[in-house]
Amino acid sequence: MAKVLWDSTGERLYETGVDRGVLYIPNVSGVYDTGFAWNGLTTLTESPSGAEPNPQYADNLKYLTLMSVEEFSGTLEAFTYPDEFAQCDGTATPQAGVSLGQQPRKKFGLAYRTKVGNDLDPEAGYKLHLVYNALAAPSEKAYATVNDSPEAISFSWDFTTYPVDVGTIDSVTYKPTASMVIDSTKVDADALADLEAALYGGVGTDPRLPTPAEVIAFFSGTVTQVTPTAPTYDSSTDIITIPTVTGVVYYIDGAVVTGTYGPITASKLVTALPAAGYKFPAVTDDDWLITFS
Numbered sequence: 001m002a003k004v005l006w007d008s009t010g011e012r013l014y015e016t017g018v019d020r021g022v023l024y025i026p027n028v029s030g031v032y033d034t035g036f037a038w039n040g041l042t043t044l045t046e047s048p049s050g051a052e053p054n055p056q057y058a059d060n061l062k063y064l065t066l067m068s069v070e071e072f073s074g075t076l077e078a079f080t081y082p083d084e085f086a087q088c089d090g091t092a093t094p095q096a097g098v099s100l101g102q103q104p105r106k107k108f109g110l111a112y113r114t115k116v117g118n119d120l121d122p123e124a125g126y127k128l129h130l131v132y133n134a135l136a137a138p139s140e141k142a143y144a145t146v147n148d149s150p151e152a153i154s155f156s157w158d159f160t161t162y163p164v165d166v167g168t169i170d171s172v173t174y175k176p177t178a179s180m181v182i183d184s185t186k187v188d189a190d191a192l193a194d195l196e197a198a199l200y201g202g203v204g205t206d207p208r209l210p211t212p213a214e215v216i217a218f219f220s221g222t223v224t225q226v227t228p229t230a231p232t233y234d235s236s237t238d239i240i241t242i243p244t245v246t247g248v249v250y251y252i253d254g255a256v257v258t259g260t261y262g263p264i265t266a267s268k269l270v271t272a273l274p275a276a277g278y279k280f281p282a283v284t285d286d287d288w289l290i291t292f293s
Contacts, residue, residue, distance in 0.1 A: 012119040015127065018044050022199060023082050024109035024209040027254025032109045032132075033273055035199070035207030040079035042154065044112055044129075046179070047074050072131075072178040073160045076110075079152050088136050089157065107133050107162070109209040111199050116185060125185035128199070130209065132178050133162040166212045169220075180212055182219075191219045194279055203283045206271070214276045223279050228272035233290045238263035240270065240290055247278030267292045 021038030051070035056063050085108070086093065092103040110131040118124050136157040143153065163176030184192055195218045201207035210218075217223050226247035233240050239262040242250045250257050251271045261268075271287040274280055 010118055010120045013124075014117055015114050016117065017115045018042070018112055019115075020111070020113040020200075021078075022111040022207060022209075023085055023088075024111070024207075025084055025087075026107060026109070027251065029251065029254055029256055031251070031254075031273065032209035033206065033251065033254075033271060034084075035111075035201065035209065036082040036084045038078065038082055038085075038110075038112075040081070041076075041112065042079060043075070043077040044110075045075040045077075046072070046129075048072050071160070072163075073158070074131075075156060075158050076136075077154055077156045079154060081155060088134075090136075090138065105135060107135050110134060111209065116183070125183065127184065128182040128195070130180040130182075130215065131161065132164045132209070132212070134159045134178075135161070164212060166216075169213065169216055174212075177212060180215055182215070187219050191221075191223075194218055194223065197282055198279070204285045205280060205282075206286060208273060211276060214274075217277045218279075222277055224277060225281060226274065226278045227281055227284060228286055230285065230288050231270045231290065235293050238265070238292065240264060240268065242270070247275050249273050249275050264290070264292055 018041055021041035021044075023036045023038050024032035025034050025036075026032050027034070049071050050068045052068045054066045054068060056066060081089075086099065087103075087106045088108045090101060090103050090105045092100045094100060110129075112129050114127050114129065115123065116125040116127060136159045139155065139157045141153070141155065144151075161178035163178045165176050166174040168174075182192065182195065195210070195215060197205070198208055198210050224247060226245065228248045229243040229245050231240050231242050231250065239260050240252075241260050242257050244258070249272065251273065252261055252268050257270075268290045269287055270290060272280075273286070280286060
């Protein structure tokens, strides 16, 4: 082993900033299939809690130590927020421009990026932060008069999370989690590009938040590209036929559909998402409007 060295050139690392915020809204199946750009994001404070030791005593000695469950929570601050976040902040809109507060709050997902720099390059890389099953708490909003030192109103929300399943990967079973971090300086660039294509969307492809297992699959070299096939519609019977394509999951109104669907009485949007271990081409159609006639 070599001698330990401190502050070597290129190893004075630091992390700063926050940008590229994306809000994800889950469908009725809990899949984060829709993403919206979050402009004006200023601060995101991660505040893990729990994982506290609880000593147990026997025979007049410390017998063992049990650890409490660790939880992920935080505070989000921004100058503005996507309109779609209103439902996550307890606001309903019965009519355009009319809002009702104190309504049920919907869970949401987040993605945001922090910069990684060092003493040689302040733009050495970045980290992608993914948050699942977040639930925003009511927040204080302070409206102040305009004066000689004007400041934009800053909104702030505390949020808690509920872990999602990770599963068994390479014979290792992981506990559920509500957060993930991907370091661009340590992962394969092509795999990272595939992940970002999913997170941010592309030509004909909506942005989405992949599950933890899907994210890990991007970097394990086991992702297979698959092209979704368009569903068909029989206007004489009003039946939609869903194709069977390995690695493709189809949804209508947020619910998984297979085989045939209908008869329909109104137009329906069919969307497709890749299953874990699969990805769509960079340019592809992943939704189809079936027009009722």
